[in-house]
Amino acid sequence: MLTNTFFQNKIRLLLISALLLTLLKSCEEPFEPPIVEDRNELVIEAYLEWSPDNRIPPYVLLTRSFPFINEIGPDFIKDLYVRDARVSIDDGNGFVDLQLICLSDLPEAIRDQLLEQFGIETFLVEVCVYIDLQRNIIIEPERTYRLNIEYDDRFFEAETYIPRAVPLDSLYAISTPDGRIDTLAQLVLALSDPPGPDFYRYFTSVNGGPFIAPLSSVTDDEIIDGQSFEISILKAETRGTDFDPETFGYFTRGDSVVLKWCTISKENFKFWETLEFSRNNQGPFSSYTLVDYNIEGLGGIGLFGGQSCFYYEIEIPLEL
Template sequence: MIYKLLTLLLPMIILYACEENYIPETSISQQEIVVEGYIEAGAEANPTFVILTKSIPFITTIKSDQFTDLFVKNASVTVFDGQKTIALTEICLNQIPPDLKENVYALLGFNPDSTAADICVYADLFNQLTRESGRKYDLKVIVDGKTITATTSIPPFVGLYDFKWAEPPGKPRDTLAELNVKINDPKGVKNYYRYLTASEGGRLIPPFGSVTDDAVFDGKEFEFPLQRAQKRGGGFDPETFGLYKRGDSITVKWCSIDKAHFDFWNTRDFSANSGGPFSAYTRISTNINGGLGIWGGYAVGIYRMKVPPK
């Protein structure tokens, strides 16, 4: 039996259910190391990389010339894949020759518009780690005499199929289409998912609610509309929200993730979506021991298609 999801409310329900109001007491002297690192397996998986930065107080002002100082350099960063330990190579983008920068941006999945600062990353440049579903990966960071650790996993990939284009609900719109997809969720196993979309060769971006679990469709064949992601700060138009422009070439990146990775994005999305002068601080979930942030595994599937004309 096919279960039709009329509106993509599930991610938002999950987000609102997990909000935790919190007023932090932080200062520059209480800075922590923030980890953002990912390891992927599957079609067109990005290289494994880790970015290290320093936390800043909840209410603070950062000038553009101070941004570079937040990146942590000269750290020891290693990953154990269950068989071997690999040291990640530090790369600072301003040290890369101009004719190679575009290739590095593409390799690491960076947006060139956001690389004015001297961003430093630690990456598995030679693809030495064994990346596959079912493995756990231990991250170890040593910086300024402090040791930070985290563990993530890459779960089995559960993909999408039966992509169908449909007329959007409401008044007729000749230039827009809704994308409906199906998933066959494994029964009795808790599954977590995240996705990103891109149009016309643009950068992959996540939607406002980028994660979901299978609480509603565990063990079922399930059909739902997969909304087009919209860049934050780009304005909100209810007439076009979540819809795809006919004639565009689009890319969907669909990922299976573990619970700790899901919890991070679940709280992170909620925090990003609840901004405003009267918004409350939301404590973002982390799997980092001795720091903040996320070390997350992705089982990745890439889907490319053309939005058909009407």
């Protein structure tokens, strides 16, 4: 039989435990992770693109890394782009120096093409880029290139190639799988993959908007090597767009769509595969993903990538 003394001792023990927990809590010091402000990494985005009309000249974007908790203001944006580097690319016939030009200095047609390439809808921020406007660099598939950058008494280099071009067999629109929403459609591409390793990436532009890559924009041909197949593609949305499961990935009937279909170099594929995996698997329980980049040189990160691209225009019919 339990006595009052038992209950009194039980209550006393609970009170003592609560008091000890309070004392321990008051002695606990909050943990603040160290702030790294002096890494001063150079972030490199360099692309060589072949297309039938050679619409995009070789270009290199150089920016500085910054602490995650940095305040973002006018001065921050102004200092983000590196304007005092020497950038050159070798196409096998010797190095060609790229010219630093800010987008406000470019002819409107070239500026609009680069804004589309960068995925920027409006020209709100002064973007400065190293570019081969004179087209002195020979751009062609199955050619190897080297990148050299000199900045802040440091040297960075990388190597890439432009892979063979693999065009689509066809591109067409069909109804959504269940057909419930008759204002939407999906796009289907047909491709004959040649034997041997190939890596693919695609972007979509809708009604004259910028080219946007989907959340998972790259794939290899390990499963479909040397085969012909058809597959539906998703309409890419800008990050932060509200997710609607009823309309996600579909195009609106009447849309004017441009599909940018690219074969990309292996290092280009590895970079985007790891970066997109990291982006799409965030959260408190996700594992850390190391992005695979091909820049060599202390304090340099980023990508020097080659790609062969085709641009396909299609009007989504109102009736399917």
